[in-house]
Amino acid sequence: MTTLNTTRPGTDGAGPVDYDAVVIGAGFGGLYMLHKLRDELGLSVRAYDRAGGVGGTWYWNRYPGALSDTEGFVYRYSFDKDLLQDYEWATRYLKQPDILAYLEHVVERFDLAKDIQLDTGITAAAFDETTNTWTVTTDRGETVTATYVVTALGLLSKINMPDIPGIETFAGDIIHTGAWPDQHELAGKRVGVIGNGSTGQQVISAIAPEVGHLTVFMRTPQYSVPAGDRPMTADEVTAIKGDFDSIWDQVRNSVVAFGFEESAVPAMSVSEEERQRVFQENWDIGGGFRFMFGTFCDIATDPEANEAAASFIRSKIQEIVKDPEKARILTPTDLYARRPLCANHYYETYNRDNVSVADIKEHPIVEIVPEGVRTADGKTHELDVLILATGFDAVDGNYMAMDLRGRGGLSINEAWAEAPQSYLGITTTGFPNMFMILGPNGPFTNLPPSIETQVEWIAKLVAAAREQGGVVEASAEAQQGWTETCRTIADMTLFPQVDSWIFGANIPGKTKTVMFYIGGLANYRAQLAEVEDAGFRGFEFVPARATVPA
Numbered sequence: 001m002t003t004l005n006t007t008r009p010g011t012d013g014a015g016p017v018d019y020d021a022v023v024i025g026a027g028f029g030g031l032y033m034l035h036k037l038r039d040e041l042g043l044s045v046r047a048y049d050r051a052g053g054v055g056g057t058w059y060w061n062r063y064p065g066a067l068s069d070t071e072g073f074v075y076r077y078s079f080d081k082d083l084l085q086d087y088e089w090a091t092r093y094l095k096q097p098d099i100l101a102y103l104e105h106v107v108e109r110f111d112l113a114k115d116i117q118l119d120t121g122i123t124a125a126a127f128d129e130t131t132n133t134w135t136v137t138t139d140r141g142e143t144v145t146a147t148y149v150v151t152a153l154g155l156l157s158k159i160n161m162p163d164i165p166g167i168e169t170f171a172g173d174i175i176h177t178g179a180w181p182d183q184h185e186l187a188g189k190r191v192g193v194i195g196n197g198s199t200g201q202q203v204i205s206a207i208a209p210e211v212g213h214l215t216v217f218m219r220t221p222q223y224s225v226p227a228g229d230r231p232m233t234a235d236e237v238t239a240i241k242g243d244f245d246s247i248w249d250q251v252r253n254s255v256v257a258f259g260f261e262e263s264a265v266p267a268m269s270v271s272e273e274e275r276q277r278v279f280q281e282n283w284d285i286g287g288g289f290r291f292m293f294g295t296f297c298d299i300a301t302d303p304e305a306n307e308a309a310a311s312f313i314r315s316k317i318q319e320i321v322k323d324p325e326k327a328r329i330l331t332p333t334d335l336y337a338r339r340p341l342c343a344n345h346y347y348e349t350y351n352r353d354n355v356s357v358a359d360i361k362e363h364p365i366v367e368i369v370p371e372g373v374r375t376a377d378g379k380t381h382e383l384d385v386l387i388l389a390t391g392f393d394a395v396d397g398n399y400m401a402m403d404l405r406g407r408g409g410l411s412i413n414e415a416w417a418e419a420p421q422s423y424l425g426i427t428t429t430g431f432p433n434m435f436m437i438l439g440p441n442g443p444f445t446n447l448p449p450s451i452e453t454q455v456e457w458i459a460k461l462v463a464a465a466r467e468q469g470g471v472v473e474a475s476a477e478a479q480q481g482w483t484e485t486c487r488t489i490a491d492m493t494l495f496p497q498v499d500s501w502i503f504g505a506n507i508p509g510k511t512k513t514v515m516f517y518i519g520g521l522a523n524y525r526a527q528l529a530e531v532e533d534a535g536f537r538g539f540e541f542v543p544a545r546a547t548v549p550a
Contacts, residue, residue: 027056065206158397228286478538
């Protein structure tokens with residue numbers, strides 16, 4: 001796609017701009033934001049994405065086994081009823097090609113492609129206080145101006161490459177799951193996988209049947225439950241489509257927005273027999289968030305309830321994994337307080353003769369050599385392919401990689417030097433007329449419902465700014481208050497007590513800090529409504545300065 005070379009008259013008294021708004025990213029958030037601003041507010045909008053196609057996370061993450069661990073009927077947009085009625089899905093969970101095809105369908109349905117420029121990364125964006133406009137620079141050397149900038153960078157898009165001595169000497173292929181090549185043959189090869197989070201568990205389960213030998217390098221074993229993926233019947237899909245309103249009302253008024261009723265029963269309020277029955281029932285149904293939040297209401301907050309759930313999963317590992325040494329390495333002993341995981345046949349995979357597991361907590365990786373991975377016990381694990389399922393520099397990683405500057409030339413790296421902060425997960429002080437989708441301290445939920453909530457609220461804030469003829473920015477006091485709110489809620493849970501990417505602990509040298517609002521989607525939406533009803537409390541609307549002719 002080529003850049004439009006039109007120059008539009010300035011709005012809000014800001015002087016000439018190329019576009020009313022620039023959207024950075026073309027995944028779930030960027031696509032809906034483009035539609036909302038262009039088709040409902042009537043603004044001129046240009047969306048950019050460095051990828052060769054739309055889809056964001058689901059364009060890049062093409063590794064074997066890639067799928068959403070949210071049930072397909074709520075891993076989609078809800079803003080258009082006809083879109084749900086007209087589109088089909090065949091399995092309980094959606095695989096990467098299914099999600100990408102769905103987003104491509106959305107682009108076609110709403111004629112979004114004409115305003116999206118692909119294969120174009122954004123290297124810099126700077127706010128000019130003399131004109132109240134943003135200047136955005138691409139990796140093609142182009143610059144455009146806009147009144148508003150919306151970042152739809154995605155929570156999990158800046159890949160985390162581990163700094164392992166000798167990694168550049170490996171004679172085989174190194175592949176990060178977040179940048180999977182279009183063509184790669186694994187059949188019959190000796191393959192190693194580093195990382196056993198959601199991505200690692202999916203890729204391990206998927207490739208084990210085809211590789212010659214698979215070595216899983218296990219440092220921190222994690223709790224996982226079955227995904228419970230299965231085909232959907234036509235009657236099930238029809239019933240869901242017929243219950244659209246009540247389903248999405250439940251989602252918007254829930255905690256994690258995964259489409260199931262969350263439990264209101266404390267784990268210790270029932271008998272041991274009943275606890276085991278509930279755990280088994282949800283294990284059989286499948287789903288990581290369902291197991292943590294659908295069984296009992298206090299697994300994430302009460303140590304005794306947490307241990308009950310953790311003990312159940314540990315017992316399942318011992319039951320499923322036949323080799324005692326493998327089972328020992330795979331069994332976690334810490335709190336069940338990271339992002340809830342699920343995968344298809346994950347523990348069963350370790351019963352295969354061609355799958356081994358290396359305990360790199362006991363014997364850490366020392367270096368990578370041309371032949372493979374050398375561990376502290378002196379063993380060289382010979383490999384043809386090394387897969388890095390090492391995750392992402394989540395939430396703020398892509399912001400810090402961009403030359404993003406607000407008032408007075410303040411860079412985002414300086415503003416967030418101690419920790420990334422926001423007001424409502426949507427704006428950050430010092431960066432006027434810049435809005436973030438899934439910015440730091442946004443809601444920790446199934447993402448599409450949170451994305452829709454934020455996009456729709458950003459559109460309201462933009463409309464309010466235009467009505468008042470000026471620039472909108474969050475006050476420092478409001479941002480600090482929101483940060484404290486997020487910290488207080490997080491401290492009421494067990495999540496901060498373990499090292500996890502949701503607190504930035506997976507990146508060496510990164511400050512461990514609260515990255516999410518963990519109060520649930522219903523409470524988050526209530527907070528947004530309260531701020532809006534109070535005239536967008538916490539925001540400052542500053543009249544635009546008149547542009548001085550040259």
